[in-house]
Amino acid sequence: MKKENKKFIDEKYCKILENLYDKKPEIFTDYKKEGEKYKRFSHLKTINYFYNVIIDTEKLKKIKGKKPIVGYFCALVPEELIIASGGIPIRLCNEDLHCAESGEEIIQGDICPLIKAICGSLSQNEINNFDLLVITGSCDGKVKLAEILSPVVKDIYFLDIPRNSDYKESIEIWEKAYSDFYEYLKKKFKTKPKRNDLIEVCKMTNERTRIFRKIYDLRGKKTGIMNSFDYFIMANASFFTSIEEWTDNAKKLYDEISKIEIKKNKYNKKILLAGPPIIFPNFKILEILEEVGCYVACDTMCSAYGHLYNPVEIDEETEKSVIRTLTLKYIAPSLCSCFIGIDKQINAILEFVEKYNLDGVVYYNLRLCNVFEIQIPVLRNILKEKGIPFLSLKTDLSKEDTGQLKTRIEAFIEMIG
Amino acid sequence: MRNKISFLRRVVQIVSLILIVYGGYIFKTRLEAETGKPLFPKLKAPEDAMSTTKFEKGKILWPSGTNPVLENYPPSLICRFNPRGGLFKACIFHFISENLTWQTHIKYLLPHLTLFILLCFLFGRIWCGWVCPIGTVGDFITSIRKKMNIPAKRFPSGFRVSLRLFSYGIMAIAFFISTLIGIPNFRRFQCYLFLPYCQICPARLICPLFGLIKPGWKDFENAITSTFTILAWIVMGIFLAAFYFGRRIWCHLCPVGLINSWFNRGAGIELKKKAVNCNKCGLCTETCPMGLTEMYDKNTDGIYNQNGCIMCLRCVEICPKDGCLSVSFFGKKITESKFK
Numbered sequence: 001m002k003k004e005n006k007k008f009i010d011e012k013y014c015k016i017l018e019n020l021y022d023k024k025p026e027i028f029t030d031y032k033k034e035g036e037k038y039k040r041f042s043h044l045k046t047i048n049y050f051y052n053v054i055i056d057t058e059k060l061k062k063i064k065g066k067k068p069i070v071g072y073f074c075a076l077v078p079e080e081l082i083i084a085s086g087g088i089p090i091r092l093c094n095e096d097l098h099c100a101e102s103g104e105e106i107i108q109g110d111i112c113p114l115i116k117a118i119c120g121s122l123s124q125n126e127i128n129n130f131d132l133l134v135i136t137g138s139c140d141g142k143v144k145l146a147e148i149l150s151p152v153v154k155d156i157y158f159l160d161i162p163r164n165s166d167y168k169e170s171i172e173i174w175e176k177a178y179s180d181f182y183e184y185l186k187k188k189f190k191t192k193p194k195r196n197d198l199i200e201v202c203k204m205t206n207e208r209t210r211i212f213r214k215i216y217d218l219r220g221k222k223t224g225i226m227n228s229f230d231y232f233i234m235a236n237a238s239f240f241t242s243i244e245e246w247t248d249n250a251k252k253l254y255d256e257i258s259k260i261e262i263k264k265n266k267y268n269k270k271i272l273l274a275g276p277p278i279i280f281p282n283f284k285i286l287e288i289l290e291e292v293g294c295y296v297a298c299d300t301m302c303s304a305y306g307h308l309y310n311p312v313e314i315d316e317e318t319e320k321s322v323i324r325t326l327t328l329k330y331i332a333p334s335l336c337s338c339f340i341g342i343d344k345q346i347n348a349i350l351e352f353v354e355k356y357n358l359d360g361v362v363y364y365n366l367r368l369c370n371v372f373e374i375q376i377p378v379l380r381n382i383l384k385e386k387g388i389p390f391l392s393l394k395t396d397l398s399k400e401d402t403g404q405l406k407t408r409i410e411a412f413i414e415m416i417g
Numbered sequence: 418m419r420n421k422i423s424f425l426r427r428v429v430q431i432v433s434l435i436l437i438v439y440g441g442y443i444f445k446t447r448l449e450a451e452t453g454k455p456l457f458p459k460l461k462a463p464e465d466a467m468s469t470t471k472f473e474k475g476k477i478l479w480p481s482g483t484n485p486v487l488e489n490y491p492p493s494l495i496c497r498f499n500p501r502g503g504l505f506k507a508c509i510f511h512f513i514s515e516n517l518t519w520q521t522h523i524k525y526l527l528p529h530l531t532l533f534i535l536l537c538f539l540f541g542r543i544w545c546g547w548v549c550p551i552g553t554v555g556d557f558i559t560s561i562r563k564k565m566n567i568p569a570k571r572f573p574s575g576f577r578v579s580l581r582l583f584s585y586g587i588m589a590i591a592f593f594i595s596t597l598i599g600i601p602n603f604r605r606f607q608c609y610l611f612l613p614y615c616q617i618c619p620a621r622l623i624c625p626l627f628g629l630i631k632p633g634w635k636d637f638e639n640a641i642t643s644t645f646t647i648l649a650w651i652v653m654g655i656f657l658a659a660f661y662f663g664r665r666i667w668c669h670l671c672p673v674g675l676i677n678s679w680f681n682r683g684a685g686i687e688l689k690k691k692a693v694n695c696n697k698c699g700l701c702t703e704t705c706p707m708g709l710t711e712m713y714d715k716n717t718d719g720i721y722n723q724n725g726c727i728m729c730l731r732c733v734e735i736c737p738k739d740g741c742l743s744v745s746f747f748g749k750k751i752t753e754s755k756f757k
Contacts, residue, residue: 315700321569
């Protein structure tokens with residue numbers, strides 16, 4: 001039952017596969033330059049911290065050595081369990097074009113660019129920094145990623161989650177998956193966290209959720225107080241920093257934006273952005289939206305909303321109950337289209353459109369992400385029935401189709417009127 | 418404060434426990450001292466009821482011996498009694514059973530009835546969650562379990578339905594016996610078979626713990642009282658186990674709760690859900706002490722006063738989506754879910 005140092009590919013095959021990862025990419029994205037480019041748009045002082053976190057390419061080396069570093073993918077891996085058992089969680093989802101290109105060396109063909117980018121980024125000597133990689137079995141790409149990375153990564157934990165996100169049917173399976181994971185972490189890091197340690201960590205992440213919700217709410221209500229680059233940078237920074245540090249800086253940010261009075265607004269439309277995650281430096285869509293004067297008032301993406309919006313509501317302070325409520329933070333309300341339960345997505349969109357008075361919904365899809373694409377007709381027809389303008393875009397990480405996308409978005413803005 | 422409603426509920430529960438166990442004493446002494454008149458008319462058993470009792474006078478009288486209210490109550494002196502005190506009746510099951518047997522005049526039951534009707538029509542089944550003394554004791558047992566880090570047992574909905582049916586059975590038998598012994602021919606059984614459910618209710622064994630009275634823990638006078646005592650201990654065991662392992666699973670079995678549950682739909686208090694705000698996280702079902710699922714299942718706006726709901730409002734308190742669940746009182750919103 002216990003998964004211990006398991007390789008997902010047999011040792012003898014691993015040796016053959018190892019040289020796949022030998023090739024080093026030639027071009028790196030200049031994070032600093034990219035960061036500075038988006039920072040110019042910002043009128044906030046306290047946002048600097050978040051930009052610095054994002055553009056810092058040495059951030060892993062700084063924290064290395066003190067505590068084991070756990071890299072994970074997807075917003076479905078419980079950070080609380082990792083922190084409580086003594087690790088440092090770092091979310092590794094990557095949408096770097098150059099990483100994707102070097103990932104192409106390893107996996108070719110019509111594969112989701114996010115998976116390619118992850119493969120590419122991990123071949124850049126970064127692998128040795130991690131003591132453990134956690135991969136969720138959410139979508140097909142992630143499942144195969146566990147095998148692909150197997151030859152080079154020391155340890156991979158595969159967190160298997162059923163595709164049914166109905167609380168009543170799957171709670172027992174989720175609970176077992178999470179408690180097995182917790183047991184594994186405790187054994188691996190040789191720590192014995194007490195029940196109260198876990199509860200303390202939950203309180204910490206709740207504090208983060210609280211401040212994120214305030215910012216999210218304020219952004220929705222007041223147009224123009226914080227542009228979408230700042231917002232996504234702020235959310236993405238939470239992948240890499242400790243929770244307390246992020247919370248403190250977000251509090252400062254909230255204080256600043258709550259005082260801002262917008263007199264002359266450069267935005268003429270408020271929209272909701274949905275679809276697969278947007279992660280720095282893939283801000284192409286945001287760039288276009290900012291350019292045409294569209295304010296991304298809120299989002300339902302797992303890189304911002306999905307990562308930070310839901311709290312752990314502890315019911316009973318027993319360990320089992322805390323783990324159960326953790327699954328109710330991460331999996332049950334997850335809007336990822338890997339799961340059955342499009343109702344949640346529709347509910348979220350309708351709620352935000354009503355609450356923040358939005359003009360429309362832009363659904364952006366990363367090319368080759370099937371699960372997100374397949375639900376477009378459902379959303380389009382339902383939103384049409386409700387009278388909410390809906391635009392779906394399909395793109396990838398490259399910047400070639402910028403002009404075309406811009407035309408489509410402009411036409412959409414005109415259509416809303 | 419994080420858990421405002423739960424805290425308020427604890428306070429109300431403790432106050433009710435004190436009122437129900439010591440209430441008669443408090444009211445009687447104070448009023449008689451001030452006005453010389455009791456607040457409520459003194460209760461007396463009907464004459465013939467007294468005459469048929471086989472108990473010797475004084476045997477199960479109040480310690481004072483001067484104020485014989487219905488002497489022929491369970492020897493344990495159950496939840497509503499205390500030495501030298503008056504009557505502070507609250508339990509609906511007691512009220513109906515007593516009336517079926519002795520056809521007590523309505524005026525004697527007025528405080529009793531008023532309390533019940535007020536509670537039921539205003540707040541539905543609020544009795545179970547906020548007032549019931551053994552529920553309070555049970556919640557205390559549950560909190561011991563939480564301290565000991567033992568997870569709660571969860572039961573399938575079919576089990577809960579069968580408990581409810583069983584509860585109907587208990588109620589039918591108890592009322593049948595109460596009616597039967599009210600018929601003149603059967604009056605001679607009154608002294609043993611009166612208030613049949615009250616004699617096995619866990620409160621019979623628990624409530625005396627809070628009073629100064631002699632508990633009827635080992636009443637083995639004859640075959641019938643022995644049967645009742647043994648039954649009471651068995652029920653007590655079920656009660657303790659139910660509260661220790663399964664949160665409020667007991668309340669599905671309790672016939673008092675059953676009667677209260679009829680008033681849940683249409684009560685002044687309303688639990689409402691705004692479906693569009695729901696993110697389907699399932700916390701309302703996860704946290705419901707009664708294990709109800711309707712709130713989670715349905716994706717429509719509306720009133721969710723289910724039969725099993727004990728109005729503990731824990732779902733409203735814990736719901737992480739702002740404005741998804743709310744409580745209204747005759748259409749006026751009192752509180753709504755908010756992530757604090």
